[in-house]
Amino acid sequence: MKVKHFRGNNISKVMLEVKKELGREAVILETRQLPGQGGSLVEIVAAIDYPDDHFVPGLGINRYSNPLAASTISCQTPAGQQTGFFASAGYRELRQEVVLMKKMLNRLLETTGFPGEWAAGGVLAELYQQLLLKGIHEEVCRSLLDRVVNQLSAEKSASRETAIGCLARQIIDDVPLLKVDQIGRLVTLVGPTGVGKTTTVAKLAAFFSQEKNEDIGLISVDTFRLGATAQIREYARRLQVPVRVVKSHAAMEQALEEFSSRDRIIIDTMGRSHHDEKGLQALQQILPANHEVTSFLVVPAGIQEDDLLDVLVQFRRFAYGALLFSKLDETTCHGILLRGCQLARLPLSFFATGQLVPEDMEEASGERVASLLLDLS
Ligand SMILES: Nc1nc2c(ncn2[C@@H]2O[C@H](COP(=O)(O)OP(=O)(O)OP(=O)(O)O)[C@@H](O)[C@H]2O)c(=O)[nH]1
Ligand SMILES: [Mg+2]
Numbered sequence: 001m002k003v004k005h006f007r008g009n010n011i012s013k014v015m016l017e018v019k020k021e022l023g024r025e026a027v028i029l030e031t032r033q034l035p036g037q038g039g040s041l042v043e044i045v046a047a048i049d050y051p052d053d054h055f056v057p058g059l060g061i062n063r064y065s066n067p068l069a070a071s072t073i074s075c076q077t078p079a080g081q082q083t084g085f086f087a088s089a090g091y092r093e094l095r096q097e098v099v100l101m102k103k104m105l106n107r108l109l110e111t112t113g114f115p116g117e118w119a120a121g122g123v124l125a126e127l128y129q130q131l132l133l134k135g136i137h138e139e140v141c142r143s144l145l146d147r148v149v150n151q152l153s154a155e156k157s158a159s160r161e162t163a164i165g166c167l168a169r170q171i172i173d174d175v176p177l178l179k180v181d182q183i184g185r186l187v188t189l190v191g192p193t194g195v196g197k198t199t200t201v202a203k204l205a206a207f208f209s210q211e212k213n214e215d216i217g218l219i220s221v222d223t224f225r226l227g228a229t230a231q232i233r234e235y236a237r238r239l240q241v242p243v244r245v246v247k248s249h250a251a252m253e254q255a256l257e258e259f260s261s262r263d264r265i266i267i268d269t270m271g272r273s274h275h276d277e278k279g280l281q282a283l284q285q286i287l288p289a290n291h292e293v294t295s296f297l298v299v300p301a302g303i304q305e306d307d308l309l310d311v312l313v314q315f316r317r318f319a320y321g322a323l324l325f326s327k328l329d330e331t332t333c334h335g336i337l338l339r340g341c342q343l344a345r346l347p348l349s350f351f352a353t354g355q356l357v358p359e360d361m362e363e364a365s366g367e368r369v370a371s372l373l374l375d376l377s
Contacts, residue, residue, distance in 0.1 A: 003047045007034070011042045018046045027100060047100070105129050123160045124148065127167055127374075134373050135335030137305070140342070144170045164374055171373060172366030174338060176347035178322040180212075180363060183349070184294040186256075186265050188287060190318045191298035192311055193271030196326035196352050198222065200298060201268040202235035204350070206358030208264050209241060217259030218243040219252065221286050222270040232268055235357065249286050256288060267293075274314035284317055296324040296349050302331035305339060312344050325364070326352035334372040 004022065008014040018026050026046045034041040085091050124145055131141040148166045187204065189197045201218065208214045218236050220243060222228040229245050236243035244255035259265050269287070272279040287293075297320035299311060323340050328351050341348055351368065354360030362368070370376065 003045065006044045006046060008042060009040050011044075014042055014044050018044055022046055022048045027104070102129070105132065123163045127163060130375070131335070131373060133333070135333035135339075136373065137335070137339050140335075140339060144174070164376070168367075168370040168374055168376065171338065171370040174342075175364075175366035175369050176341055177364055177366065178294075178347040178349045182294075184292050185263070186267065186288065186291050186293040188267040188269065188293050188295045188318070189298050189324070190269050190283075190295060190315055190320060191271065191324075192274055195271065195298045195300050197271060197298050198228070198231050198235070198268050199355065199357060200324060200326060200350070200352050200361065201232070201266050202239065202357045203352065203361035204266055205235070205239050205241050207361065208266075209239065210358070214263035215261070216241045217255075217262040217265045218268065219255045219259070219265060220245045220268045221247070221252065221283065222268055228270065239358075246286065249289075252286055252288055256291070274311045280314060280317065287318070293319075294322070295320040296322055297344075298324045298326055298352075299340065300327040300330065301325045301334060301336060301351075302327060303336060305336065305343075308336060308340055309343060320346070322347050322349040324349045324352070328353045328372070329360075334369070337369050337372070 002022070004018075006014050006017050006021075008017065018028070026048050028044060028046050032043050034043050127148075128141050128145055131144065132138065136144075144167060147170045148163060151166050152162060189201055189204075191197055198220075205216045205218060209216045216239075218232065218241055220229065220232040222232065222245075232243055232245070242259070244251075244258065246252045246255050256265065267287070269283055270279075272283055274280070295318050297311070297315055297318070299308060303311070323344055323346055325337055325340065325348065328334065328337075337348065337351075348364035348369075350361055351364050352361050
């Protein structure tokens, strides 16, 4: 790793110098104001983590700018010699970046005042890093590990298994759940576009009819997207459950009346961007009023925290009572599962884990969240 100190009176100019000399890949390790000279002297400590022979000043790592270009498929020869992608410069660069990130995280740990054991790179520090990399908010990581420290004696916490077991219990305790018997007779799925609402409606219909032996009725207010009606009708045909497509509040009330003898009615809604105020209002006007509805807010597990916050606010009008995370299979950062219920102050209901109907859905559980976050299998 090449580390360099840059100084100047103006932070923008110093940054330009950093970029000029170390390239765009430079990582800023530290920025500080130096005393003297009227207090305006700034120092930036920047680093770049490539061997000198790969480094072209001003261009960063441009010699190997496409990590995959040098290879086709990864493989290892019988003698254990690495070939393909694993032997390529791109792979070495990726590894170096990971090493650099670990170093920076350790540095962060040292400066954020953790107990000595954490900073010393023990098992708790490792778990802390793992949780951070899974996308868990820093404060949540700290709070979880503080509880682990409190529960374990210093001697016990040295054992990786004990610490992981204890951490898993803290995660499980922190995951609120909506049990199946708490779900009302009327179920509505709302959420942004393309998050998997219709697919999950079909999975839920299969779950309640096949596993709970219930008579199901489906209602779709998804008349907006081309082909949407065909999609729900096809699922209904395959699952052999009746479906009504409605365009108005009156039609919704009529469909509810028609399904009055059904054990459960599941309502699919048209996807609306959380920025589409008019669309959200239109949907709200069609949905049942004066009925007891359990509304699930469907969000993909890969959603960023800021976007989730927006969605939570904009969909609040639908009085959702639980979160339903979809597309768990499309991300490896599952921190949002834990963070989501904390931000929403609501329980988790189901997880959708793939495109297959009905099999790719499961009831949410704290154990599953812990297992995803701690890579337990
Ligand atoms: N990988 C993965 N794909 C999913 C999952 N759930 C749904 N999908 C896919 O996501 C795409 C959109 O699914 P839909 O069910 O149509 O989503 P929607 O929310 O109803 O979409 P709109 O009605 O247009 O808002 C489809 O290709 C689904 O097969 C899941 O859990 N994992
Ligand atoms: Mg849909």
